[in-house]
Amino acid sequence: MSDTAPYASRSEFSLGRLHSTGPSPTRSEFQRDRDRIIHSTAFRRLQYKTQVFLQFGGHFRNRLTHTLEVSQMARSMARALRLDEDLAEAVALSHDLGHTPFGHAGERALHAAMQPYGGFDHNIQAMRVVTRLENRYAEHDGLNLTWETLEGILKHNGPLTNADGTPFGKYAHEGLPAGLDDIPAAADLRLSSFASLEAQTAAIADDVAYNAHDIDDALRAGLIVLADMVDVPLAGPIVREVLARYPGIAPKRQAHEVQRRLITSSIEDVIATTSANIAASGINSPEDVRNAGRTLVTFSQSAAEAEKGLKAFLFERVYRHETVMVPVRHSETVVTGLFIRYMASRDLPGRWHGYAADAPDDHALARIVADFIAGMTDPYALDEYARLFDARPDFR
Structure with missing residues (x-):
């Protein structure tokens, strides 16, 4: 891309793939990554995995619609910042491939069940999906993505370690997730460096999408009304302006207007702030980005503080x-029950039965069970629970 900035990633300078492939006459390497992700089984499964609202109906976000919204925002910001749009899109499209059924409730339950065996981390699971569990190719496991896309999936939220190898960021409190030593890539993924600006853009697009669509879905579900938000940080000024300017239109239209303006203002804030961060940092190459010592794609300080206030409101x-909590508790029961039963019986369906039967010890078996459960859709998990326990939780 001739118009990209010097600090943008360039596919022609990629560190490559673990398994060599011939060049494509029509697509860049990052475009090929994007296409491989979209055509994967794990990507299709996202349409039947919960985002936040379990069993609320077809008009609410699921993991797939959320991923598509994140992808669109990441691409738009990457274009404005003169980054490689295809790499930003590839990271955005793959960032949730490791999520369990039933949203974060399923992940909490699986992480708790896996505590004796190293725990469960959806980011590491996404890496397992794209490097090991997808089996679409005759000559290798995984999707054989470029080093840059793998780096972006693993580190889009920042480094995992300090330069001395000690855990960084949230991992300083939680410890490093299991499986970091089992990620095949064309080169060292450098856990202590920051990821590309494209990956950072995908990460902040995730935050923008969450804020906007969780408000939209909460209003649609009747959990809140716009009047509840007039004093909420970040969204409150927009809500007041919309209610004052359009007092007579339908509440649904008011809600969509708030969502639209919130997305626009958030993205414009990120673009302006990031442009200033880049100029102040003096970076001139992707390697400079990795060694910058901090995340460069950010909200402004005022917007970041306001976003924390908005998240606190949404949490409460x-x-x-x-x-919301009634189906959450039921879903945690389903995931925990499936894990315990599979560990005790090794009775997994299909090809997974052979994997479980051949597991040499409980640690290996637990990782196979976690791989299987994490790949389930919500309906399939409920069907398996009904098969094994002759019961189906009432999510109402």
Whole structure:
């Protein structure tokens, strides 16, 4: 891409793939990554995995619609910042491939069940999906993505370690996730460096999408009304402006206007702030980005503080609302029950039965069980629970 900035990633300078492939006459290497992700089985399964609202109906976001929204925002910001849009899109499209059924509730339950065996981390699971579990190719496991896309999936939220190898960021409190030593790539993924600007763009697009669509879905579900948000940070000024300017239109239209303006203002804030960060940092290459010592794609300080306030409101009024928590508790029971039963019986369906039967010890078996459960859709998990326990939880 001739118009990209010097600090943008360039596919022609990629560190390559673990398994060599011939060049494509029509697509860049990052475009090929994007296409491989879209055609994967794990990507299709996202349409039947919960985002936040379990069993609320077809108009609410699922993991696939969320991923598509993140991808669109990442690409738009990458274009404005003169980055490689295809790499930003590839990372955005793959960032949730490791998520369990039933949203974060399923992940919490699986992580708790896996505690004796190293725990469960959806980011590491995404790496397992794209490097090991997808089996679409005759000559190798995984999707054989470029080093840059793998780096972006693994580190889009920042480094995992300090330069001395000690855990960094959230991992300083939680410890490094299991499986970091089992990620095949064309070169060292350098756990202590920051990821590309494209990966950072995908990460912040995730935040923007979450904020906007969780408000939209919460309003649609009747958990809140716009009047509840007039004093909420970040969204409040927009809500007040929309209610004052359009007092007579339908609440649904008011909600969509708020969502649209919130997305626009958030993205414009990120673009302006990131442009200033880049100029101040003096970076001139992708390697400079990795060694910058901090995330460069950010909200402004005021917007970041306001976003924390918005998240606090959503946590209190939406994510912990009893209407949401009833199915959450049921889903945790399903995931925990499946894990315990599979570990005790090794009775996994299909090809997974052979994998479980051949597991040499409980640690290996637990990782196979976690791989299987994490790949389930919500309906399939419920069907398996009904098969094994002759029961189906009532999510209402």
